Amino acid sequence: MTTDTHDSASAGPPKGIGPMQRREMWLAYLMLAPTFAIILMIVAGPLLANFWISVKPVQLADLRPPTVLVNERVRGGPEAVGDSATLEYRLRNSSQDEEIRNVVLSDEIPAGFDIAEVPEPCSVDGGKLTCTLGTVAPGWRDRLQLEGTVTQVFLDADRPERQSEPQIAGEANNILTNFDFTLENFRRIFSADEFWSVLRVTFYYTIFGTGGALVLGLFAAQLLNTVFPGRGVLRGLFLFPYVSPVIAVAFTWVVLFDPFSGTLNALLTKMGVVADPINFFGQRAIEFSFLGIPMEFPLALTTVIAFEAWRYFPLSFLFILARMQSINTDMYEAAEMDGATPLQQFWYLSLPQLMGILSVLFLLRFIWTFNKFDDIFLLTGGNAGTRTLTVDVYEQGFALSNLGAGAAVAVVVFVVLVTFATLFIRFSPKEEGL
Amino acid sequence: DTLRFWTTEEQPERLAKQEEMAAAFKDKTGIEVEVIPVSESDLGTRTTAAFAAGDLPDVIYHTLQYALPWAEAGILDTEAATEVLENLGASTFAPGAVAMAAVEDGVASVPVDGWTQMVVYRKDLFEENGLAAPDSYEAILAAVEKLHNPPEMFGFVAATKIDENFMSQVLEHVFLANGVSPVNGDGFSALDEKKTIEALEFYKAIAEASPPGDLFWKQSRELYFAGKAAMIIWSPFILDELAGLRDSAPPTITDDPTSTELASKTGVVTTLKGPSNPDGAAWADIRYFGITNDADTEAAMQFVEFSMDDGYMSTLSIAPEGKFPIRRGTSDNATEFVDGWAKLPVGVDRKAPLTDLYDAETISTIVSGLDTASRWGVKEGQLSLASKMINSQVINRYVREYIDGERDAAATVAKLNEELAKIQ
Amino acid sequence: MRPGSVILAALTGLIWGVTAMVVIAVTLTLITGEVALPQATVAGLAGLVSALAFVWWRSSGAGGGLPAWALSAAILFLVLMTASFAAPFGLPLGTTPVWQGLGLIAFVAGVTAANRVTLSGARLGQMSRYEREVIYIRIAKGIGFVVFTIIVALPFYVMVMTSLKSQQALLANPLDLSIDVSQGIDGLFRSYVELFTQFNFGRYLMVSAFVSIATVVLTLLFSVPGAYAVSRLRFPGQAFLARSVLLIYMVPAIVLVIPLYAVFSQLGLRNTLTGLLIVYPATTIPVALYMLQGYFRGLPSELEEAGLMDGLSRIGVILKITLPLSLPALASVSLYVFMIAWNEFLFAFMFLDDPDIFTLSRGVVSLNSSEVPRQHLMAGAVIATVPVLVIFLWFERFLVQGLTAGSVKG
């Protein structure tokens, strides 16, 4: 029969984990290991590396660690057995500003080459050449010439000097890995006048680009929230800008907006809307005066923002539409019964309901827009007042070949981003499930 | 293994010619050459990157601006280049071009061809309006004054897109014309304020007579071809398409894209004078074969030698209108190449020798420019520094800002001097 | 008769008249290349009159024989033709008469239909706020449809049409986006032929396809076990790991570019497809993991428990139950990842030098930076776009799921 014990004072929760859960835990770690390995390697590692590079005066060319370059050649064009020839090693320090210490060259003497004379720092031991060159200065170059005569073996071989690669050893200070740090990069970017304008442009771009995409998305979602024939087609069409490769749409916009041969400008001028073609992507600002106050309208930036809004509205549209379709229609029926007019329904019911997804979208899009590089790079290359931080990373790092400065800007990007992400995590409404 | 050859002549037709030459080289030596097109605007970055990664190509076809900086950075194997030059006979080369690439004990790379920059103008309109040929600031401004009538006709199409080499070239030409140079024999020398301001003001004036926006060679040519620009600055490469020989860049002034009409209405000027430099100056660009330090030196040298010798005519025939021979001839026949070049037909979709298209005077203007042309730092022996300054695009940027009205001329000069001084 | 109601009806007609005229005139211009000057004022007037006539006729109950819309269409046509002196598009009727005729029909039909839809239920007498608002909303939506369709479709239209033209034609008349059939198929597709024969686009296409598919496969291989572990298994640190995935997903590529460039240069991975195939999956795994874990969470755990009760091990459950059930999610993740990889630009641009291994994005950029005619550039854009769009339209359902499930990435 059964007994039921009201087990009174149990000893509190058991410590540790049971065997079943332990098995599960190891399985989980095993399954996650490859993923996290690759993410650490390709994402987390580089993030840290950025900080490292940003405090080092690294130019693009410094990526090549200073080494001594060797070039081995046979000179003198020996044609017959016994002809004299010269085995020449050309050496140079690849770096213009780092010396290389303990340089030693070693190589196999090609078969059939009888050495007559060995230059001073070198010695030959059983067909093996060793030259101890010591410390060489930045930009150093030298030639080592081994005189000798050739035998038939040498002549028969195809490019006999190639049979062994000369080996070179040496130590040098590698700017990438040494422990010299400098804040020069940061000083440089913060003191450049344009940095602050870049920052300002970045925020304009981010805020208005995000806002534009959201507003368009909201409107589009309203349009497609009703059932009508052709709705599926239209929904597909509305997603085109987002789905297409950025490269294609960006160039299309460039072509479309071209001031000389672009369709849009032609249309505007021919129909008499504007007198001169407008260079949408090239002109920094349009000046106009409003109530006598001269003002500037940042044209290129606005166009780039318009592109951003155009390209990403489909995404907010999708999310908002999905959210709208999940809103209980009962609520609207209740509102109908309550006598609310359509606009009242939108204002009092739809909008508050969408606030959650809108704010999540705003934050996420804000971050993504902030991160955006390709669009502006392809549209304007960051010119005409459209350079954002991300484009600046490229400009500094690659266009100007100053990796250190580029990394410093990247650090700034990252820091700003972390701030946003923190805000995002704090303020995102949990129920939206993002 | 295969040689890798980077070339900035990346249009398919031109690539095809280079591949032909590579094939010929292979027939001769058995060495395979892979011809890799690289955009001219990317060349600097990509080369540096490849250097950093230790996978430089064997040979690079590059412009003058890179020759000395790369030699200094250890990208180019100057000894190999010098040896090639010697093997071919240094005396067979035009001395000016060799001098521009000269390093301590030889050359940075082997000069191949060159061209001079020209002011291309509508001779018919100038004649109609009684204007003098646009060979000075003054003459140009006068013509702009007269002819500028947007949107039907723009007085000029200046270069304003700062990340294009084109703007550097045009600016340098304009500065040179007024005797402005950022270098002297000791390195950096502050820009002369008065002369620079003159040049800046001139440039601003022509920029204002241009359509708005980021302009570079593309717009210049399109507008001129459409008959909407009175003057542009361009390289001689324009000569064939101007005559309707290339379908992908047709003159649109008439309905017939193959018409030579525009060519017949066009005049050119290569030497430009500024108010403070009555002698004026021409601007030339020279292209070189550079052998890199990562190269298979022997093979690369053979390839360059071949291209400059047996293959030289096909090298030039890529675009004879913009590739004037730097190597005049061989030791046997001192003018072999010059003569051959003169007979090369230009054009892509249709072909014709230059002499059929332009009058003799025009052609001689173009060709003779190469002898007098110069660049910043050539005379002073500071070409390398000057190239770096150009490559940094500092001048472009501040001139553009000056044009956009962010700074006045004097402040711009000061700013330029400040920034240029930082470059070593 | 209430002035408010009359104005509302009049305004509606005015708006439709102007909108339809502008849209049709621009379309006409783009199709024929003839510059049509939209007679907006006249069209507005015609729309206004016809709308009033429509409402009045319908609500006065005069109905009977002639339906109100027919009457209003007739009035619309008459007013338009009279007031524009028989040149509704600012063109003499002789030029491109067929297109103008079609345009006219489209105008009359469009405005009449729009009036009919938006003004159904309208009266000239008193209307309640509710009824008026219904009309405002119909108008706003109508305009919305027109505007959105245009801004979305126009660039793509221009892209395709430009790619089919010759440089000469483009420069001569940028407005003429008609198809010039007279050049024949060869002429029409000349840009494409040249891209494939001279510019190596066939190869780029293959490389892009290879890279994208390989990325998808690698991403799934990594993310499926990861997502399963994070969503289903209990272990210390689960919540932390799940959350950090989302954070990693927010790291911008540009921040990674410099260090990766440095390291890959030294390892010889730059300018190789291997390099891309390391970077692409690494950037897509977090997305995929995030999407999949959401889906796995949504699968009823009873199913897996049933599997366990049926004698399967954990791995067995994953392989035999979870994965077959997740096919839709795997499909959407795959498509989404494919799209990311296909469209990726930055790394392809930074890492690839060698045209033999260019992806399409990289290939198209090289079209831009050289002296290549614009139609080639647009043809390149079309070639890059068509595969994704085809895949997108084919699997729209999955991709839309993927987009909403996964991400707001762009």
Next chain:
Amino acid sequence: MGAIQLNKVEKWFGNLQVIKGIDLDIKDGEFVIFVGPSGCGKSTLLRLISGLEETSRGTIDIDGKDVTALPPSGRGLSMVFQSYALYPHMSVRENVGFGLKTAGVPKAEIDRKVNAAAEVLKLDDYLDRRPKALSGGQRQRVAIGRAIVREPSAFLFDEPLSNLDAALRVEMRFEVARLHKSLGTTMIYVTHDQVEAMTLADKIVVLQGGTIEQVGSPRELYERPDNLFVAQFIGSPKMNVLPCSVDGDRFSLQGHGGGHYPHASATQAPVKLGFRPEHMQVVGVGEGHCTGTVEVAEYLGADTFLYVALDGLETVLVRISGAETVEEGARIGLKFDESRMHFFDVEGRAVRSL
């Protein structure tokens, strides 16, 4: 005031006719309940009345005025939804006052009315909470409050309690009853739940397939169902039905006994005999109207249900007290309460004396 009249109302969804011409007269102050199997059109009918769904044919009058073409806002009705349909982002106060706010009622008056409604519904303490922070019953109260403040001429309820658990359902049922008593307003109520229907309604409307089967008070429907459908639909466990034959004033069951047939004067001949499980007694074999074997005896405490397989006939269900014990497998006789037998003709219509 809330007299509602439906005249030949029809509803078509495309080609599907869902409501098939219904005439119904609801008097002011009446509590009318629609019941019927799922999909029979109860909700649709309610929505037609509310105006949320357009009437395809026929007219609806409220207080003598034809409202068929008016939107919901013009009909002066209130509706309470099964899902509550509260506005999740508004507080209870705002929820309840929303209808007044959209109508432009001044704030002070809204407050007054909301407070009054809250008092009636005991919602005072929750007025500033969001619906999410309320229990199911409280939410339903808010929904009702929202309906009340607008002082409608009639309330419409669509299965208002079916999302609540059993205990709460009982409580809310009382609440609704109390409300009806105190307001005296017409109420139309759709439900699936027999207990609700039986206990709340003044008048039950039994629908099937878009038509009305019977209208009447609960007792009428239980005691005098018009047809087999209503007979089996009302009452739980449902009525047993056996084939029978009649001869004069005697009826007989095949292979079993028979008894007095009270409706000998009726014109139709009955073919079915219906009797409810609670109207039978277990007697000795051969003693009752019929005989059978107890297949299953389900002991439920208060009651025991016997599933008795009648010899040669179907299994019938018999409800006896839980205190009685009958073994499974036992042979028993069953005796019906003859005054509570129901007879039906071939078409399922009840056979009654004229």
Next chain:
Amino acid sequence: MGAIQLNKVEKWFGNLQVIKGIDLDIKDGEFVIFVGPSGCGKSTLLRLISGLEETSRGTIDIDGKDVTALPPSGRGLSMVFQSYALYPHMSVRENVGFGLKTAGVPKAEIDRKVNAAAEVLKLDDYLDRRPKALSGGQRQRVAIGRAIVREPSAFLFDEPLSNLDAALRVEMRFEVARLHKSLGTTMIYVTHDQVEAMTLADKIVVLQGGTIEQVGSPRELYERPDNLFVAQFIGSPKMNVLPCSVDGDRFSLQGHGGGHYPHASATQAPVKLGFRPEHMQVVGVGEGHCTGTVEVAEYLGADTFLYVALDGLETVLVRISGAETVEEGARIGLKFDESRMHFFDVEGRAVRSL
């Protein structure tokens, strides 16, 4: 074989103890039902037995073998889930045979067993359908089929019928009962439904807050509840409870009458009197044990529920036949069946004679 023994089984979720040391002995072939309020730990207990949840402390033996650390696959049990948990991507045949396939049983044998199970469960016609194409009852049958083929030593059911509608539930209930009879395998069954618990169980385990309140047969629990909780939990409508006092062998209700108190020999003093609604009779005022006013009379057809407000005490529920009529507002007396009264002490434990 399926004897299951739980020894001091505990389950902790973090710091929350959900199962508080349960000892339970289930004999082979027994039908055991767990009931209890929501959240009391029924499902958790079942999952501990199944091995889907790890036991925190204590041991579980099956047929005398300690299986506490074994994964589900090692315990030889089958489980039927409330949500059916059928594999949607497999046909019915594959679903049913899946457990055998994973065990590596040869194909022919799988087929044989699946067909046998299908026959038992009348699934033959659906074997090649996907679960999506089945009705709820059919799906539940498939789930049971899946459990059967593995010939487990015991079946575990977690509210298997609660997703079905009322009619289907009754049918499936018979099915389960039949199955138990024919297989004779141990079954452990969790349910919310009293009817299921009362009709199916050999033994009901009443749980509350992670501990066992009472174990016994249905009749034991109804007639002799061990405590107030069980008394009110079992039986529907639930037992009325009134405060009472006892003096020798008499009990009395405050302000009302009293009667004979049978457990005078018990040690504890009862303070509560419980009596079920069905064990009362309506009598004249003053005639019964107590007097009150009928607040509400709910007519349900077969029965009428009277809510009687006892003078000075709570409202009690009385069940009378639907045939009797009592007016709302009437004053009536109530007489209890004295043999069926239950007394409870202050701690709620039943007071019984020693």
